[in-house]
Amino acid sequence: MKKYSAFAIAREALRHHTGWTRAWRDAQPKKRYDAIIIGAGGHGLATAYYLGKNFGITNVAILEKGWLGGGNTGRNTTIIRSNYLQDPSAAIYEKARSLYETMSQDLNYNVMFSPRGVIMLAQTHHEVRGYQRTAHANALQGVKTEFISPARVKELVPIINLDGPRYPVLGGLWQARGGTARHDAVAWGYARACSDMGMDVIQKCEVTGIRSEGGKVVGVSTNRGDIDCDKLGMVVAGHSGHLADMAGFRLPIESVSLQALVSEPIKPCMDVVVMANTVHGYMSQSDKGEMVIGGGTDGYNNYTQRGSFHHIEETVRALIETFPMVSRLKMLRQWGGIVDVTGDRSPILSKTPVDGVFINCGWGTGGFKAIPGSGWAMAELMAKGRSPLTDAFGLNRFQEGRFIDESVAAGVAH
Amino acid sequence: MLILTCPNCGITAEETEFHAGGEAHLTRHGPGASDDDFEKYLFMRENPKGVHFERWRHVYGCGKWFHAARDTMTLEIFGTYTAQTSTIPQDIIDKISDRRPDWQPPETA
Numbered sequence: 339m340k341k342y343s344a345f346a347i348a349r350e351a352l353r354h355h356t357g358w359t360r361a362w363r364d365a366q367p368k369k370r371y372d373a374i375i376i377g378a379g380g381h382g383l384a385t386a387y388y389l390g391k392n393f394g395i396t397n398v399a400i401l402e403k404g405w406l407g408g409g410n411t412g413r414n415t416t417i418i419r420s421n422y423l424q425d426p427s428a429a430i431y432e433k434a435r436s437l438y439e440t441m442s443q444d445l446n447y448n449v450m451f452s453p454r455g456v457i458m459l460a461q462t463h464h465e466v467r468g469y470q471r472t473a474h475a476n477a478l479q480g481v482k483t484e485f486i487s488p489a490r491v492k493e494l495v496p497i498i499n500l501d502g503p504r505y506p507v508l509g510g511l512w513q514a515r516g517g518t519a520r521h522d523a524v525a526w527g528y529a530r531a532c533s534d535m536g537m538d539v540i541q542k543c544e545v546t547g548i549r550s551e552g553g554k555v556v557g558v559s560t561n562r563g564d565i566d567c568d569k570l571g572m573v574v575a576g577h578s579g580h581l582a583d584m585a586g587f588r589l590p591i592e593s594v595s596l597q598a599l600v601s602e603p604i605k606p607c608m609d610v611v612v613m614a615n616t617v618h619g620y621m622s623q624s625d626k627g628e629m630v631i632g633g634g635t636d637g638y639n640n641y642t643q644r645g646s647f648h649h650i651e652e653t654v655r656a657l658i659e660t661f662p663m664v665s666r667l668k669m670l671r672q673w674g675g676i677v678d679v680t681g682d683r684s685p686i687l688s689k690t691p692v693d694g695v696f697i698n699c700g701w702g703t704g705g706f707k708a709i710p711g712s713g714w715a716m717a718e719l720m721a722k723g724r725s726p727l728t729d730a731f732g733l734n735r736f737q738e739g740r741f742i743d744e745s746v747a748a749g750v751a752h
Numbered sequence: 753m754l755i756l757t758c759p760n761c762g763i764t765a766e767e768t769e770f771h772a773g774g775e776a777h778l779t780r781h782g783p784g785a786s787d788d789d790f791e792k793y794l795f796m797r798e799n800p801k802g803v804h805f806e807r808w809r810h811v812y813g814c815g816k817w818f819h820a821a822r823d824t825m826t827l828e829i830f831g832t833y834t835a836q837t838s839t840i841p842q843d844i845i846d847k848i849s850d851r852r853p854d855w856q857p858p859e860t861a
Binding site for chain 2: 589590592637638640646648736737738
């Protein structure tokens with residue numbers, strides 16, 4: 339792998355950029371690997387990366403049925419924060435946020451982490467109480483957040499309208515070190531680092547079956563032949579239920595479409611991320627100047643990557659009240675991603691009924707922010723059989739009633 | 753936009769007039785049920801790519817619950833039927849089989 343640096347750019351400039359090489363190899367599947375990760379999105383690639391970096395397991399393949407980072411990694415609104423209520427969530431999300439701080443240096447790949455600050459608006463008295471409680475919990479967890487006044491919100495976001503007719507702004511939960519990152523770069527950076535460690539990132543390789551003997555996994559069947567493995571990690575978000583079905587177990591997960599849209603580029607007008615959970619509207623301005631807007635989830639199960647039109651209408655209607663200037667913007671694109679939602683809105687990082695098969699799913703509407711922490715914890719779980727970060731997120735919590743209820747903090751109100 | 757027909761009042765309307773209520777035909781086990789059974793009832797879901805049986809409520813209409821058979825990949829609605837049944841009516845199964853020849857009815861049917 340060629341190291342990226344200012345020196346490398348200068349050197350290539352002198353020879354008309356003819357010396358750049360592929361960021362990762364176009365690998366062909368081998369017969370056998372120590373570990374196979376299904377899903378080359380952010381979480382899958384991060385899992386593979388930390389398997390190699392932290393545990394020296396590099397005989398790893400990452401299988402992807404489509405193209406790298408083409409699922410929810412490339413479809414989210416890139417918000418990074420860790421202001422969750424429950425201790426297990428704060429631990430894993432804050433681990434992730436802190437890894438984002440140094441990710442560009444670690445991977446030698448610019449992921450454009452921009453800790454510009456995230457405000458979650460409190461627009462009902464219920465939310466005011468909820469976010470004050472979260473701020474207190476965060477203080478105990480060592481996550482730096484504060485509850486701020488409407489005047490401070492206005493100072494941070496001059497384009498906001500505090501006195502909306504339906505949902506006035508009553509305050510906000512402010513995390514100054516939250517922000518955004520370039521989502522594709524996160525996947526590409528991890529893929530490049532994995533490939534450099536000798537791992538095979540195999541695209542257009544769809545898993546069609548999971549082979550086990552005596553309750554232990556022995557490999558997978560794919561559209562490019564059978565591949566053997568000792569350990570298997572399923573990291574496929576919305577399609578987890580489908581894979582679990584192949585392995586012969588069920589999941590407490592329902593898949594729905596979550597939408598986002600993006601406006602034409604305009605001059606800089608908002609340098610923080612604003613989330614309005616009551617009205618399902620989340621907005622930030624990209625480096626290109628587009629307003630990136632996240633909406634709500636569909637009310638019913640589906641895999642359409644499209645979403646219901648009336649949800650977009652609701653989101654935009656609410657945003658226009660809170661940000662009147664948005665009414666003049668043209669929207670360029672709209673899309674949907676399939677999010678895997680659990681009963682308590684918390685993820686599942688767990689062993690499964692099949693020995694050697696591990697699952698990482700259920701991140702629902704807020705997986706991007708968790709990518710490095712999720713990969714870090716999943717790698718430890720796969721390498722050692724348990725991880726302090728994943729202990730609370732086991733599949734058995736649904737049977738035992740140990741929920742990690744984040745239905746308030748999960749971002750998208752359900 | 754989904755177009756559903758409420759089998760209770762007979763009105764055909766867009767999805768905004770209805771509210772989805774999740775997977776249908778879940779068995780609620782009685783006293784003495786195991787943790788396993790109750791976990792299944794509360795949390796475990798088929799979540800299929802394809803034919804899905806689900807509950808809907810006609811919230812901005814007659815207010816009554818009913819069931820629908822819908823494809824989660826194409827959003828095609830095969831039909832709606834009464835919620836006062838624990839089995840899937842034969843005419844709904846026939847309609848689905850007609851459109852999806854490879855589809856197998858679930859064991860609960």
